[in-house]
Amino acid sequence: MSAPLLEASGLRLSFGAVPALDDVALSIWPGEVVAIVGESGSGKTTLLRVLSGLVRPEAGEVLYRDPAGATHPVQAMGDAALRRLHRTDWGFVHQNPRDGLRLGVSAGGNIGERLMATGARHYGGIRQAAAEWLQRVEIDPARMDALPRTFSGGMQQRLQIARTLVTHPRLVFMDEPTGGLDVSVQARLLDLIRALVADLGLAVLLVTHDIAAARLLAHRLLVMRRGQVVEQGLTDRVLDDPQHEYTQLLVASVLAA
Numbered sequence: 681m682s683a684p685l686l687e688a689s690g691l692r693l694s695f696g697a698v699p700a701l702d703d704v705a706l707s708i709w710p711g712e713v714v715a716i717v718g719e720s721g722s723g724k725t726t727l728l729r730v731l732s733g734l735v736r737p738e739a740g741e742v743l744y745r746d747p748a749g750a751t752h753p754v755q756a757m758g759d760a761a762l763r764r765l766h767r768t769d770w771g772f773v774h775q776n777p778r779d780g781l782r783l784g785v786s787a788g789g790n791i792g793e794r795l796m797a798t799g800a801r802h803y804g805g806i807r808q809a810a811a812e813w814l815q816r817v818e819i820d821p822a823r824m825d826a827l828p829r830t831f832s833g834g835m836q837q838r839l840q841i842a843r844t845l846v847t848h849p850r851l852v853f854m855d856e857p858t859g860g861l862d863v864s865v866q867a868r869l870l871d872l873i874r875a876l877v878a879d880l881g882l883a884v885l886l887v888t889h890d891i892a893a894a895r896l897l898a899h900r901l902l903v904m905r906r907g908q909v910v911e912q913g914l915t916d917r918v919l920d921d922p923q924h925e926y927t928q929l930l931v932a933s934v935l936a937a
């Protein structure tokens with residue numbers, strides 16, 4: 681009955697002699713969390729950027745299905761339509777919160793701005809929603825008027841997540857959302873992401889080199905190596921019974937670490 685939110689096929693992109701994407705296909709359904717794992721340089725971030733329309737592939741197609749069920753080739757969308765999509769039905773959580781936040785705007789403003797971009801106008805209502813979202817991501821609403829630069833790295837990342845989710849996107853792209861944080865902070869953030877994803881029924885495309893994070897969050901895994909998907913399947917199947925030699929190495933190196 682349901683159909684994929686996003687369907688990609690035949691994606692290719694090279695940087696010089698390096699094939700960052702080599703005939704990649706992928707679909708994601710509503711409410712599904714798909715992790716893209718692989719070593720550094722395997723093409724994960726490039727794939728996320730192509731899927732979200734930020735970078736154009738040399739070949740292949742990405743189809744976006746809107747809430748009414750109509751499909752649109754992402755690469756043919758104009759800049760304005762793509763920007764609107766990124767503010768409404770899609771969200772993007774960057775590894776570095778500074779890439780997803782406005783540092784000169786208060787914490788509440790960072791959340792409120794997204795709501796205003798989707799048409800909210802009532803100041804009291806926007807402030808109320810911002811306070812609720814701060815609470816939801818475990819930031820004291822009393823910090824509403826503080827600037828994000830006065831926040832710790834973990835708090836900034838939680839604020840970026842609140843700013844992204846406040847407009848209830850159906851699909852969220854996450855690029856190493858816990859990268860660069862202390863291990864204890866990572867664990868707490870992963871738990872928070874897991875709870876929010878389940879509560880909101882979000883579909884998430886998660887890029888990570890952290891197999892434990894993929895195991896915790898993802899229903900399905902894609903393993904990338906040198907621009908190709910070498911293995912994919914349900915998370916537990918791939919991690920407990922890896923078929924491809926490279927996946928076996930990846931899993932073994934984590935277990936040995």
Ligand SMILES: Nc1ncnc2c1ncn2[C@@H]1O[C@H](COP(=O)(O)OP(=O)(O)OP(=O)(O)O)[C@@H](O)[C@H]1O
Nearest residue numbers: 695698700718719720721722723724725726727889
């Ligand atoms: N803008 C660019 N210019 C030149 N080469 C690039 C560019 N972006 C990516 N590459 C190359 O494409 C390949 C894939 O890079 P990508 O960043 O997608 O890998 P990744 O799996 O996300 O790695 P990491 O985990 O280190 O972020 C790498 O060899 C990288 O050096």
